[in-house]
Amino acid sequence: MGDMVEFAANGSTARGYLAAAPGVAGPGVLVLQEWWGLVPQIKGVCDLLAEEGFTALAPDLYHGEIASHTEMDKAGELMAGLPSERAARDMSAAVDFLLHHHTCSSASVGVTGFCMGGLLALRIAAIAGDRVSAAAPFYGAPLGDDSLDWSNLSAKVEGHFAAHDDFFPPDACQALAQQLRDLGKDVVFYIYEGTGHAFGNWENPIGNYNEQAWNTAWARTLNLLRSNVR
16 A cells, blocks of 8 residues: 655655555554564555554664564664664654655654564654654563653553563563553553464564454554544
């Protein structure tokens, strides 16, 4: 449904995959990649959102690099080598691009992301302030990042996490959710019993895809976006 687009990002140019419902302007949603990069599955998430009437943009945070599901070492290297300041600039520029695009009808955007992208979804929600009104991170969060300033976080947050996840342990994720609630933020993290990391990736790269959990989490995400992104 979508096409690759270019947008200005802090004096440079970034790229991303943009999908929108034909002939209809819809609320904007930022989609943030897993450590594999801007692969077809992430573009597929944008397409699913477009089918639901949203305008979705997935910025290419690796600037053209991707890793296949048999290249976990490469994926790890790409994630570790992603400059945090560049990622923040690209995401912020992507939010601005969406908000000014003719296919976007909303005054704020929602954001969702997966694994690394879930972590980044919470970061951009904190950075962007009221430009992001809803955040749905999937099995990824900035755990133990004491440098992150949450004071500008105004989005309603609903996160989706696995019950068995060595990368993002559920107890640590729930501790972060409580920390944010203690700061007055509107945050709920759901834990899906019987699931492992990446339970929502239908390409099943690590053997943990759980269709029932994904369908439940995705329905919750759509409801969050419909209620809060206008």
